[in-house]
Amino acid sequence: xxxxxxxxxxxxxxxxxxxxxxxxxxxxxxxxxxxxxxxxxxxxxxxxxxxxxxxxxxxxxxxxxxxxxxxxxxxxxxxxxxxxxxxxxxxxxxxxxxxxxxxxxxxxxxxxxxxxxxxxxxxxxxxxxxxxxxxxxxxxxxxxxxxxxxxxxxxxxxxxxxxxxxxxxxxxxxxxxxxxxxxxxxxxxxxxxxxxxxxxxxxxxxxxxxxxxxxxxxxxxxxxxxxxxxxxxxxxxxxxxxxxxxxxxxxxxxxxxxxxxxxxxxxxxxxxxxxxxxxxxxxxxxxxxxxxxxxxxxxxxxxxxxxxxxxxxxxxxxxxxxxxxxxxxxxxxxxxxxxxxxxxxxxxxxxxxxxxxxxxxxxxxxxxxxxxxxxxxxxxxxxxxxxxxxxxxxxxxxxxxxxxxxxxx
Amino acid sequence: xxxxxxxxxxxxxxxxxxxxxxxxxxxxxxxxxxxxxxxxxxxxxxxxxxxxxxxxxxxxxxxxxxxxxxxxxxxxxxxxxxxxxxxxxxxxxxxxxxxxxxxxxxxxxxxxxxxxxxxxxxxxxxxxxxxxxxxxxxxxxxxxxxxxxxxxxxxxxxxxxxxxxxxxxxxxxxxxxxxxxxxxxxxxxxxxxxxxxxxxxxxxxxxxxxxxxxxxxxxxxxxxxxxxxxxxxxxxxxxxxxxxxxxxxxxxx
Numbered sequence: 152x153x154x155x156x157x158x159x160x161x162x163x164x165x166x167x168x169x170x171x172x173x174x175x176x177x178x179x180x181x182x183x184x185x186x187x188x189x190x191x192x193x194x195x196x197x198x199x200x201x202x203x204x205x206x207x208x209x210x211x212x213x214x215x216x217x218x219x220x221x222x223x224x225x226x227x228x229x230x231x232x233x234x235x236x237x238x239x240x241x242x243x244x245x246x247x248x249x250x251x252x253x254x255x256x257x258x259x260x261x262x263x264x265x266x267x268x269x270x271x272x273x274x275x276x277x278x279x280x281x282x283x284x285x286x287x288x289x290x291x292x293x294x295x296x297x298x299x300x301x302x303x304x305x306x307x308x309x310x311x312x313x314x315x316x317x318x319x320x321x322x323x324x325x326x327x328x329x330x331x332x333x334x335x336x337x338x339x340x341x342x343x344x345x346x347x348x349x350x351x352x353x354x355x356x357x358x359x360x361x362x363x364x365x366x367x368x369x370x371x372x373x374x375x376x377x378x379x380x381x382x383x384x385x386x387x388x389x390x391x392x393x394x395x396x397x398x399x400x401x402x403x404x405x406x407x408x409x410x411x412x413x414x415x416x417x418x419x420x421x422x423x424x425x426x427x428x429x430x431x432x433x434x435x436x437x438x439x440x441x442x443x444x445x446x447x448x449x450x451x452x453x454x455x456x457x458x459x460x461x462x463x464x465x466x467x468x469x470x471x472x473x474x475x476x477x478x479x480x481x482x483x484x485x486x487x488x489x490x491x492x493x494x495x496x497x498x499x500x501x502x503x504x505x506x507x508x509x510x511x512x513x514x515x516x517x518x519x520x521x522x523x524x525x526x527x528x529x530x531x532x533x534x535x536x537x538x539x540x541x542x543x544x545x546x547x548x549x550x551x552x553x554x555x556x557x558x559x560x
Numbered sequence: 561x562x563x564x565x566x567x568x569x570x571x572x573x574x575x576x577x578x579x580x581x582x583x584x585x586x587x588x589x590x591x592x593x594x595x596x597x598x599x600x601x602x603x604x605x606x607x608x609x610x611x612x613x614x615x616x617x618x619x620x621x622x623x624x625x626x627x628x629x630x631x632x633x634x635x636x637x638x639x640x641x642x643x644x645x646x647x648x649x650x651x652x653x654x655x656x657x658x659x660x661x662x663x664x665x666x667x668x669x670x671x672x673x674x675x676x677x678x679x680x681x682x683x684x685x686x687x688x689x690x691x692x693x694x695x696x697x698x699x700x701x702x703x704x705x706x707x708x709x710x711x712x713x714x715x716x717x718x719x720x721x722x723x724x725x726x727x728x729x730x731x732x733x734x735x736x737x738x739x740x741x742x743x744x745x746x747x748x749x750x751x752x753x754x755x756x757x758x759x760x761x762x763x764x765x766x767x768x769x770x771x772x773x774x775x776x777x778x779x780x781x782x783x784x785x786x787x788x789x790x791x792x793x794x795x796x797x798x799x800x801x802x803x804x805x806x807x808x809x810x811x812x813x
Contacts, residue, residue, distance in 0.1 A: 496695065497694055497698050498690075498695030501695065505596065509597070512593070541607050542607070545610045546610040546691075548610070549606075549610030550606070550691055551696065553692075554720060555696075555716075558765065559688070559724070559761070559764050560760070560764070
């Protein structure tokens with residue numbers, strides 16, 4: 152959850168710094184896969200905008216579906232290396248060109264004195280390190296996570312340059328597509344995940360891992376049971392998905408009653424693990440000392456857990472989101488939503504952020520119940536869009552009206 | 561310079577809440593969840609209230625009574641929501657306790673309960689500060705500042721940050737008071753939170769008068785301090801009680 156927050160926060164910052172000066176001069180609209188058909192101009196009528204945006208969204212989703220099917224076919228015939236190199240190439244491309252141009256605009260905006268040679272060198276190094284960190288094992292997990300977040304930020308910042316109506320319609324369409332692709336029988340992402348879990352290998356995709364070595368830790372308990380997946384691929388086919396081994400989700404203590412229902416059908420070893428997780432969840436460390444330790448094993452597992460936690464960066468993600476693999480797609484589109492909201496006001500940003508986070512929470516709870524691949528986009532995006540428009544249409548005049556009179560309650 | 565000023569306003573309103581969050585809440589995922597959900601509840605209450613009042617806004621009249629009605633309804637709605645929040649929390653706590661009993665673990669300690677209440681209150685306070693102060697701060701990062709006619713001595717953003725700080729404090733600690741009041745069945749504590757909330761809301765009505773903020777804000781801070789002191793006393797009393805009750809097996813709380 153915190154990487155998602157970081158990603159959204161940085162996108163908001165970028166959008167915020169870049170949009171305020173450029174809103175006055177007419178920024179040129181880029182033409183991407185998401186607005187192939189129709190370019191929005193502010194003089195069009197609402198119907199025209201809506202029609203154009205719908206057409207854009209349809210084209211975008213169809214393109215994505217085609218690309219995803221292509222990927223599934225490639226994966227099915229075991230072109231894994233080809234896929235890996237392709238994704239490395241697209242990471243290179245995204246970091247190098249899109250990241251580079253975003254850096255350039257930032258430099259221009261802040262008037263940072265830097266010569267082009269140094270900039271190219273730095274950018275090249277940054278990009279190469281990112282490419283290396285995508286799939287190889289020897290790279291620290293923190294670096295990998297940082298690059299995943301960076302990729303998400305860059306793509307999201309790029310997406311916020313789309314015209315407004317198109318952004319909203321594309322977001323909703325993608326959420327729907329995600330729902331279909333993951334849940335419907337024969338959906339491309341569902342097939343992809345099932346293939347990957349039946350072959351017991353990692354997905355050749357850009358996935359944010361919240362914990363190092365998920366595979367090896369859960370490997371001794373058989374292949375991953377449940378995969379939460381929220382995937383899609385965008386213009387340049389970056390794979391984006393969320394998946395998680397159900398064992399970790401049981402641990403992650405999101406909904407406590409879910410944990411209870413889950414713990415009834417799992418074996419003793421796992422139960423101990425769950426108890427180990429309960430303590431850091433519920434109690435402060437000072438209270439823990441007083442608690443009569445009923446089960447020695449529990450304490451052991453708790454302590455080993457804590458040691459493990461201490462080894463790494465201690466953040467809430469460790470306890471909650473362990474082993475959850477969050478697709479870059481979610482990063483990107485959550486951030487796109489928030490970034491789009493940032494162009495309006497800070498209030499909408501905050502409302503959208505809350506809505507997205509709670510949607511993510513709901514998805515995780517559902518994941519603990521269903522134990523199968525789940526799309527992470529629909530609930531969050533739906534909540535986010537609803538809250539954005541509610542805030543913009545209803546709340547803003549109310550709050551501004553009261554608080555400019557210095558009335559609060 | 562103005563960026564620094566904007567950040568300063570934001571920190572003024574949210575600084576204490578931020579330090580509370582880092583010191584207490586951020587270490588425990590469950591508390592973070594409570595905080596997020598209570599923030600969401602508050603946001604939804606605000607949206608519902610604004611939906612109700614949308615038809616009448618903007619209020620053009622200079623009379624104070626429509627604003628009074630507005631504050632009255634909003635406070636009433638939010639206090640109702642607080643009771644609902646308490647009921648949901650109670651259910652969750654029962655589930656947790658049953659779970660703890662089943663695996664023969666100790667139940668939730670009183671400290672945990674108070675921390676949960678604090679997280680809930682902090683969620684309300686933060687949401688308030690964000691929507692009423694931070695949401696309006698956007699122009700403060702620009703190259704000018706803004707003065708309201710009615711309170712012409714202090715910049716508008718500074719006033720709203722100061723008021724937001726008072727309200728964040730009131731929200732945070734009145735939630736703790738209310739939760740312990742519900743739990744002990746203490747009528748005084750139960751009524752304390754709505755009354756304080758209402759008084760604080762009504763005190764902001766003084767800002768409608770010319771120069772009223774010079775009187776209103778100190779009074780508001782008095783209310784905040786009363787809340788704080790009451791909450792402190794109550795927490796202290798309950799801690800002493802619980803320690804004397806469980807003193808036989810705990811030496812360190």
